[in-house]
Amino acid sequence: MSIPHLFRCPISLDIFTDPVTLCTGQTYDRPCIERWLAAGHRTCPVTMQPLGDAALVPNRTLRHLIERWLSADQQVPEPTAAADDDGDAEEEPSLAALKRCLQSGAGAGANAKVAALKKVATLASESDVGRACMLQLEFLPVLLQLVFHPPAPWDLSEQEELALQCALSLLPASPTSPQHDCLNMLKTEASLASFVRLLGRGRARVRAGLCRLLEVIATAATTRELALAAAASPRVWQALLPLLQHGDGRVSGAAARAVAAVCCADEPARGGAVDHGAVPALLKCLSWASAGGCCGAATVSSALAALEALAASEAGRRAVAHEPGAVRALVRHVFMMSSSNEGSEHAAAALLAVCRESRAARSEAAGAGVVTQVLLLLQSQCGTRAKAKARSLLKLFKSM
Structure with a gap:
């Protein structure tokens, strides 16, 4: 499929997904x-003119033209070999035809939908143009409807699991993308119940995918209300927090990233996390990792990032300070000889926030050897932010 030149972003050279215009008159994705x-x-990247005003104005005219062009049954950009039940080659269906197949009712053949989903998955993984086209043609809400529908299943069928993986592959990278708005379908009681049930009882791949979805919800600009609703839901936390110690590293890692994203969202979300036991669950995750659990350094770093975010709130600092062993765990993760110290800056930042306000926490940290840990961190190849936090910690404990 040949994309008209005017429909391509001059930076990425891919089809526009959300065209906006600068004060110079140039349009970009x-x-x-x-x-x-x-x-x-x-x-301006094209004209190199200084931007007196950096406002981004939606180019609705161009977006409408692209949508009209896409709706004209464009063929799949990068066709793959396909065969019917008799083994004969058949013509690759258009994107619009694939979407119609996915939207067909319950009476439609399950095999046809699975085949359509496999084509969507292949196209999304192999073609940036195809992925952008499917986003413009609003495949994402169709795929989500295939996953979250009443009655809520205990686990996903092959068709529903494929739909979830396709939806995840189409999620825009930018948190400001308007395409994320379709995730708000999870605000309905039935959809949220289905999400929670699958998160708590689904297969490992499904659980990891749902954690990824929750991470996107927590960071996207258009899903703030949904993120707050999830953070306030006891059912979501009851299903999510046990996954921090899941035997499959993909699940525990995805869960840690989801918890960190929710905790970093804003104050009400942090309050919900504290109220529903995120602090002890995160500390158990760190203890489990230290004891040889199957989570990797990235999972530990995400868990520490969540604790840092929680320590930014008064309730979070109190929860960390009062949790048995929490301060010692943070001290231990300021510098660890056997790891890459990816989470050092988060451990140092959380410890600094807690110790500034709690004399008991300072005393416990001193007894756990925090000064030695900080000096080792300063001598290591850690980042600028980690060093800054370490110096602040050292200054705090020198003043004791």
């Missing part, structure tokens, strides 16, 4: 120009 501006650039 929102995720691309946001990355450009976030990197500190204050010029």
Whole structure:
């Protein structure tokens, strides 16, 4: 499929997913120009003119033209070999035809839907253009409807699991993408109940996928209300927190990232996490990892990032300070000889926040050897932020 030149972002050269225009009159895909501006650039990438105003104005006309072009039954951009039941080659269906197949009712053949989902999965993994086209054609809400529907299943069928994996592959990387709005379908009681049930009882791959979905919900701009609802739900925490010690590293890692994303969202979300036992669960995860659990360094780092976020709130600091062994665990993770120390900056930041306000926590940290740990960290190849936190910790304990 040949994409018209005007439908391509001049930065990524891919089809626009969310075209926005700068004050210079140049149009870019929102995720691309946001990355450009976030990197500190204050010029237009094409014209190199200084930007007196960095406002991004949606280009609705161009978006409408792209949607009309896409709706004209475009063929799949990168066809793969396909065969019917008799083994004869058949013509690759258009994107619109694939979408119609997925939207067909319960009476439609399950085999046809599975075949369509496999084509979608292949296209999403092999073609950025195909992925962008499917986003524009609103495949994402269709896929989510295939996963979260009443009655809530105890586990997903092959069709539903494929739909979940396809949906995850289509999720936009930018947290400001308007495409995330379709995730708000989980606000309904039936959909949320299905999500919680699958999170608590689904197969490992499904659980990891749902944790990834929760991570996106917690960080996306258009799903803030849903993120707060999830953070306030005891059922979500009851299903999520045990996954921090799941035997499959993919699940425990995804769970740790999801918890960290929710805790980093905002104050009400942190309050919900504290109220529903996130602090002891995260500390158990760290203890489990130290005892040889199957989670990796990235999982430990995510768990420490969640504790740092929780320590930014008064309730979180109290919870950490009062949890038996919490301060010693943070001291231990400030510097660990046997690890890459990925989470050192988070451990140091959480410890600094707790110890500043709690004399008892300072005394416990001193007894656990925090000064030695901080000095070892300062001598290591840690990052700038970790060193800054370490110096602040050292200053705090020198003043004791």
